[in-house]
Amino acid sequence: MRVLLAVSGGIDSMYMLHRAPELFPGASFAVAHCNFCLRGSDSDGDEAFVRDVCSQLGVECFVNRFDTLGYASGHGISVEMAARELRYDWFASLCAGHGFDALATAHNANDNAETLILNLLRGTGTKGLRGIPDKTDLLRPLLMISREEIRKWMESNGKSWREDRTNAENEVKRNKIRNQVFPVFAEINPSFIRTLGADMDRIRQTDDIAEDYFREAAGRIVKEAAGTVEISVPGLLALKHWRYVLWRILEDSSFSAETFDKLCTLLERYRTEPSGTVTLSGKKFEAPRYILRARKKNLILQLREA
Numbered sequence: 001m002r003v004l005l006a007v008s009g010g011i012d013s014m015y016m017l018h019r020a021p022e023l024f025p026g027a028s029f030a031v032a033h034c035n036f037c038l039r040g041s042d043s044d045g046d047e048a049f050v051r052d053v054c055s056q057l058g059v060e061c062f063v064n065r066f067d068t069l070g071y072a073s074g075h076g077i078s079v080e081m082a083a084r085e086l087r088y089d090w091f092a093s094l095c096a097g098h099g100f101d102a103l104a105t106a107h108n109a110n111d112n113a114e115t116l117i118l119n120l121l122r123g124t125g126t127k128g129l130r131g132i133p134d135k136t137d138l139l140r141p142l143l144m145i146s147r148e149e150i151r152k153w154m155e156s157n158g159k160s161w162r163e164d165r166t167n168a169e170n171e172v173k174r175n176k177i178r179n180q181v182f183p184v185f186a187e188i189n190p191s192f193i194r195t196l197g198a199d200m201d202r203i204r205q206t207d208d209i210a211e212d213y214f215r216e217a218a219g220r221i222v223k224e225a226a227g228t229v230e231i232s233v234p235g236l237l238a239l240k241h242w243r244y245v246l247w248r249i250l251e252d253s254s255f256s257a258e259t260f261d262k263l264c265t266l267l268e269r270y271r272t273e274p275s276g277t278v279t280l281s282g283k284k285f286e287a288p289r290y291i292l293r294a295r296k297k298n299l300i301l302q303l304r305e306a
Helices: 011-018 041-057 068-075 079-098 109-122 147-156 173-188 193-220 233-237 240-255 257-272
Strands: 001-004 030-036 061-065 102-104 223-226 228-234 283-285 290-295 299-303
Touching: 001 011, 001 068, 001 079, 001 233, 011 041, 011 068, 011 147, 030 041, 030 068, 030 079, 030 257, 041 061, 068 079, 079 102, 109 173, 173 193, 193 223, 193 233, 193 240, 228 290, 233 299, 240 257, 240 299, 257 283
Parallel strands: 001 030, 001 102, 030 061
Antiparallel strands: 223 228, 228 299, 283 290, 290 299
């Protein structure tokens, strides 16, 4: 097995690099470093540091320097999103071009807990409660290891790393959670990282069960053809957990919570009030890119016309 390690030079990725033979027994590995050219000499210092350590370890090192600001401006996206797209597109091309079986990132247990809190604050379904999403071709060997454990190992073994000064700036939401919120959590429960990790593991198991239920139910009431999704209303309302199934069908269509609630209110009236007193046909519900129309006893989901 060949593994490509995403190494920034920070403490987590340097820990992963130094322990790669233990984390990936029997595998060969190389390093990929992104220089996003956002922090001037600090960015260049990170690049030089990673190159030097890889040279000392005899590990092949790929480096790419990105015009991140130009990419963000040209694509009308945030700098953070631009950096994400640039690095993962490059990682994918490296894996394809050099025969790597998987990419490994150094997300740790703290990162996972931060992701959970961010998802809760934004509003999320069960997928967001799972923490950092699973991917078959993306390895995250440190998800069960806390940042405190990583620092302790690095210090006790005399290993060096680069500090990103922007991690101390609290304008970024993730940094604010890390630097201001988590210390309060630690006062309440010193083991809260481990506790949240265990909770996410149980949530993943529960969500897998819900996923099986949804797929079985949706298979009986949903038909897809010619770019439309057709939902049988009688079949939907016969389900005990019909609101959950409907939400899962529509969750990637960006309907607002208010619109979804209005749809559910209409369907509940249709289900409980005397036959013929509530009409579905002609009703429509709109999202930025989708429209949901009621026709007789079906709900029809399709893309809005350009």
